[in-house]
Amino acid sequence: MKYAEQLKTSKWINKKSKILKRDKYTCTNCKVNDLELHVHHLYYISGNMAWDYPENALITLCIKCHKEWHKKFKIEIRKKVWCKNAKYKPNKQEKRQKKKTKKKDKIINLAKRLGLDINLEVVQEIVNSYTYSRAHYLFKKLLESGGVEQR
Numbered sequence: 389m390k391y392a393e394q395l396k397t398s399k400w401i402n403k404k405s406k407i408l409k410r411d412k413y414t415c416t417n418c419k420v421n422d423l424e425l426h427v428h429h430l431y432y433i434s435g436n437m438a439w440d441y442p443e444n445a446l447i448t449l450c451i452k453c454h455k456e457w458h459k460k461f462k463i464e465i466r467k468k469v470w471c472k473n474a475k476y477k478p479n480k481q482e483k484r485q486k487k488k489t490k491k492k493d494k495i496i497n498l499a500k501r502l503g504l505d506i507n508l509e510v511v512q513e514i515v516n517s518y519t520y521s522r523a524h525y526l527f528k529k530l531l532e533s534g535g536v537e538q539r
């Protein structure tokens with residue numbers, strides 16, 4: 389939908405009247421109330437509809453101030469991620485790291501359960517090079533052969 393068309397929808401008109409009311413039908417810049425009043429976006433969010441903004445992103449300006457503003461300033465365009473509805477998604481690397489940490493905890497717990505006293509460096513090595521079941525197997529072998537020292 390084109391921007392000009394968005395400004396004709398009831399969704400925008402509702403949003404606009406809320407902002408006008410909040411600002412007491414007065415230009416927030418020059419304080420006049422007898423000129424045509426516009427609701428101005430302090431920033432844009434790429435891909436969002438005109439009404440799809442938090443109320444603190446919108447202000448009332450008279451037609452004069454509004455024109456001045458757009459002449460003087462370039463409106464910042466923010467990425468969609470600024471939208472309050474955007475959900476945080478971990479990237480692949482973070483997911484891998486999380487998985488690794490989980491595995492490490494599991495292996496440390498396993499060692500504890502088996503009564504193995506191994507240092508964290510060794511645990512880290514095991515986490516990096518073996519699967520959990522392989523680690524389980526190794527720990528058992530270690531126990532059978534009399535403990536870590538004899539490896």
Ligand SMILES: [Zn+2]
Pocket residue numbers: 427428429454458
């Ligand atoms: Zn504007």
Ligand SMILES: [Zn+2]
Pocket residue numbers: 415416417418419420449450451452453454
């Ligand atoms: Zn004004």
